[in-house]
Amino acid sequence: MSVAYTIAGAVLAVVLVGSAFGKLTRAQQVVDSMNAVGVPPRMYPFLAACEIAGAIGLVAGIWIKPLGIAAAIGVVLYFLGAVGAHIRKSDFKGMPPAAVFLVFSAAVLVLRLTA
Template sequence: MEIPYVVVATVLAAALVASGLGKLTRAKAIVDSMTRVGVPLRAFPPLALCELAGAAGLVVGIWRPALGIAAAVGVILYFVLAAGQHVRRKDIQGTPPAVVLLILAVVALVLRLVWS
């Protein structure tokens, strides 16, 4: 049964859409967190596009497992780098959200692999 993947993918996709839209609209909390670790404002649109593409891939991956796997791998790479940047800059506030999203992406990948 694919229900666990559907649930995790949907929750992660919603978080990615919220984060991507927050970057595009320059939400204060997101701008503060990302500029604190050295991300320039000009990088926000491409990063938002990565998150939105990841969200779309996870959702389409419900019906097309290969795309769900590829999207989960991409989201994992994105959040490995994000969490690494927060850790490197000793950003105690920004590290947990990145790590939680990383863990969700790993869970999505494992579930998609199990039920593909």
């Protein structure tokens, strides 16, 4: 078990749960960002479920390495899609949070692969 992955994975899991909560409660900032890239409100629960699944996988990945790797790959792909959606709509104002989480999730993946 890697201490670095444990800490980074847990922090990312908390971020993912917080983001999912924002989608499920329709927090205004989240709704504005999602509207800017054209995500229909009916997709919010699905996206929140993806984030919750990623968070669970990252935490379980502390003990089950293949699950942690799979979850980290999924989270990287999730945020890659988010960044791509912002680029596609030229929403450069809303892109930085997704880009930061993409970089952070890639770092978590590297930590899990090398642990």
